[in-house]
Amino acid sequence: MKSKNINNERMKIINSKVVLNYIREKVSASRKVIADEVGLTQSTVTNIIHELIEGGYVIETGKGESDGGRRPVFLQLNAKAGYAIGIELNVVKITCILTNFKAEIVERLEADTNISEGQEKVIARIIDLIEKIIARSGIAKEKICGIGLVSAGPYDREEGIMVNPPNFPGWFSVPIKNLIQDKLNIPTYFEKDTNAAAIAEHWYGDVSDVKNLFAMNIYDIGIGGGVIINDQLFRGFKDGAANVGHMSIDINGKLCKCGNTGCLETISSGVALLDKVKSEIKKGRKSIIEQQVKDIDDISIDMMIDALNKDDTLIRTVIDEGARCVSVAITNIVNLYSPEVIVMGGNFINKCPLYKDMIIKHVKAKKFPPHYDMKIVLTDFGDVQGALGGAVIALQEIFKA
DSSP: OOHHHHHHHHHHHHHHHHHHHHHHSSSSSSHHHHHHHTTTTTTHHHHHHHHHHHSSSSSEEOOOOOOOSOEEEEEOTTTTTTEEEEEEEEESSSEEEEEEEEOOOEEEEEEOOOOOOOOHHHHHHHHHHHHHHHHHTTTGGGGGGEEEEOSSSEEEEEETOOOOTTSSTTTBBBBHHHHHHHHOOOOOOOOOHHHHHHHHHHHHHHTTTTSSSSEEEOOOOOEEEEEETEEEEEGGGGOTOOOOGGGGTTTTTTTTTOOSSBHHHHHHHHHHHHEEEEEEHHHOOGGGGGGOSGGGGOHHHHHEEEHHHHTTTHHHHHHHHHHHHHHHHHHHHHHHHHOOOEEEHHHHHHOHHHHHHHHHHHHTTTTTTTTTTOOOOOOSSSHHHHHHHHHHHHHHHHOOO
16 A cells, blocks of 8 residues: 555655646646647546646736636746856856746856866855855746756766866866755756757757757867757767767867867867967968957957958858868767757857858758758857756756656
């Protein structure tokens, strides 16, 4: 009897999360539609909804048109049911957001990473940002469901450890999740930045109805990926899946910080393209950028993008070659995963949408199966994509059945 009661209670929790998740996905729904769609009886759904309203998770928002019987009452998530914090740590910037229960951003704070100061000061800066954003929001700490921290791999997700990210020199086996969780006493989750990007797109992006997608992020420093297969994040062995930035594109190419040669990010990231531009100018190639600096090494990524927008021949040639190499990686992704959509993000691609256009041009020139109708789109979330993914990861724990 005791075992039966436990099983009944477990089933009740699962059904409640199924209903709650359905309301999240559909934004608004009536009790009857929920019962029809999730395969539960109307009386079961009615009881679940009653408890969700009592618990503050769901609210009634109005009535629809009658089809002959009672007018249906629509239900939505209660935005104030709980809050989550998303943090993205990269080598340049720390982005911290606080979202409500609908994953709508309530507050946002940023700080320079200053990675040269060392891991202790950087982690202290993350903690300070979290404390500041909670204080500024005026939301009680008890209402924070969790913190989702995202950063570069390789990493140990379950232990919350940054193993040895190539762009974080000296960060060996840093238990970053526990350092933050122990200090703040808020449940903390750790994920790779590009996996978080894929989760954000799949849960709340314009492609949330797509079952198979690939998130490809091109940053100033680095390139990464995250893949959703049949509505599930695919992690692979030791969470190493979709590491597209270290896909070998040129076996005789430049040495990467990961120890291999010719990785995509040594060719097609923002810094890699900038280094190529500087190298070509030093060899005697001409560019309008030369007029802006006394020293070629002072050329910045923003200057390079500005010159591209002005149709500078050298810059266009260099960046187009970077785009061609990205298209090679996308060809491999398509052949491996066959996604319906590739969502592009990352701070470099967000600053340089022409780069995305060049990539699409080269992808379209590839020979894919004739039935294949893949789309390449830019993220809707801009430079908060990773942090939003972190917040969603924290909220997911409530919705998971």
